Amino acid sequence: MICSKEDPNLTEKVTQRLQGQKGRMTGQRRLILETLESLPGHPTAEDIFLRVREVAPHLNLSTVYRMLRWLQKEGLITVRVFSENERQDRFDPNLTTEHFHFVCQRCKQIIEFDEPSPASAIIADFEKNNSARVENVGLVLHGLCRDCLSQE
Amino acid sequence: MICSKEDPNLTEKVTQRLQGQKGRMTGQRRLILETLESLPGHPTAEDIFLRVREVAPHLNLSTVYRMLRWLQKEGLITVRVFSENERQDRFDPNLTTEHFHFVCQRCKQIIEFDEPSPASAIIADFEKNNSARVENVGLVLHGLCRDCLSQE
DNA sequence: TCCTTACTGCAAATCATTTGCAATAGTATA
DNA sequence: TATACTATTGCAAATGATTTGCAGTAAGGA
Numbered sequence: 001m002i003c004s005k006e007d008p009n010l011t012e013k014v015t016q017r018l019q020g021q022k023g024r025m026t027g028q029r030r031l032i033l034e035t036l037e038s039l040p041g042h043p044t045a046e047d048i049f050l051r052v053r054e055v056a057p058h059l060n061l062s063t064v065y066r067m068l069r070w071l072q073k074e075g076l077i078t079v080r081v082f083s084e085n086e087r088q089d090r091f092d093p094n095l096t097t098e099h100f101h102f103v104c105q106r107c108k109q110i111i112e113f114d115e116p117s118p119a120s121a122i123i124a125d126f127e128k129n130n131s132a133r134v135e136n137v138g139l140v141l142h143g144l145c146r147d148c149l150s151q152e
Numbered sequence: 153m154i155c156s157k158e159d160p161n162l163t164e165k166v167t168q169r170l171q172g173q174k175g176r177m178t179g180q181r182r183l184i185l186e187t188l189e190s191l192p193g194h195p196t197a198e199d200i201f202l203r204v205r206e207v208a209p210h211l212n213l214s215t216v217y218r219m220l221r222w223l224q225k226e227g228l229i230t231v232r233v234f235s236e237n238e239r240q241d242r243f244d245p246n247l248t249t250e251h252f253h254f255v256c257q258r259c260k261q262i263i264e265f266d267e268p269s270p271a272s273a274i275i276a277d278f279e280k281n282n283s284a285r286v287e288n289v290g291l292v293l294h295g296l297c298r299d300c301l302s303q304e
Numbered sequence: 305t306c307c308t309t310a311c312t313g314c315a316a317a318t319c320a321t322t323t324g325c326a327a328t329a330g331t332a333t334a
Numbered sequence: 335t336a337t338a339c340t341a342t343t344g345c346a347a348a349t350g351a352t353t354t355g356c357a358g359t360a361a362g363g364a
Contacts, residue, residue: 079236
């Protein structure tokens with residue numbers, strides 16, 4: 001099952017957060033946020049930068065990074081590394097509930113899915129056996145997607 | 153459950169592979185392999201480099217990287233990125249059967265564990281729903297380990 | 305409208321990793 | 335055992351992603 005982004009308003013959420021902490025909602029930030037929401041999947045900082053540049057040619061890559069790190073710190077996005085040999089961070093707006101990822105080794109497409117029950121079984125077992133607390137779960141499958149499989 | 157390394161002889165395996173492909177078993181390679189086996193957990197290239205340097209002060213970091221990438225290509229080790237904000241690759245000798253990882257967010261210790269059945273349920277479900285083939289699974293839990301939890 | 309200071313663009317720094325190249329050293333062969 | 339071939343190494347420089355210092359710019363409250 002491929003999840004879609006449901007929450008329409010990251011910008012609004014951010015505006016609220018900024019109020020509380022001497023922050024300012026600038027044009028650059030608004031643009032970055034809108035771009036992050038509009039891009040499908042899990043864009044890299046560069047993906048966002050290139051898109052934003054079409055509209056605002058002066059906006060700098062470091063501004064993009066600064067915003068993304070702030071969002072990360074605020075818990076509004078999640079940073080993911082999907083595979084060794086892919087060195088750019090990918091930024092995942094937390095717009096859907098918890099989900100996991102499948103990365104096709106050939107065409108590199110990322111498919112989101114969720115498997116709540118077996119995953120919670122893993123977590124519960126681990127917590128019980130280790131007296132630990134699990135705060136979050138990163139589950140990434142690698143393999144061949146339907147299309148690449150059929151071209152084998 | 154914390155798994156330990158059971159297979160005693162990575163060096164021997166590598167020597168065999170090298171025969172088949174015009175490769176040479178050099179002193180540097182032997183050292184790197186022994187170090188990789190002797191270091192606990194999932195060392196970074198730098199961890200290995202620093203340890204090797206104690207014995208062979210001229211051995212270069214790029215030699216370490218070259219060997220690690222070769223091992224990766226040969227499927228003898230696995231490269232992992234355990235968390236965003238930890239930029240160094242970590243190298244995991246494939247000495248035990250498939251296992252997963254828990255990273256403590258406070259003390260950074262990595263606990264290995266396996267959960268064969270719920271994990272295979274996830275894989276089987278995904279393959280069925282997507283007509284895909286899963287080749288490998290990366291499962292990383294983040295949270296607080298027993299010790300850090302008790303110091304809360 | 306003015307002031308304060310958060311935010312930005314830019315260039316330079318950083319950090320992990322990779323690469324080009326000339327020198328070195330395994331190993332197969334004579 | 336010496337020789338030749340070429341894989342491997344050390345070194346230094348390149349790369350690529352991300353971060354940072356700083357001086358100028360611009361939110362947004364007074």
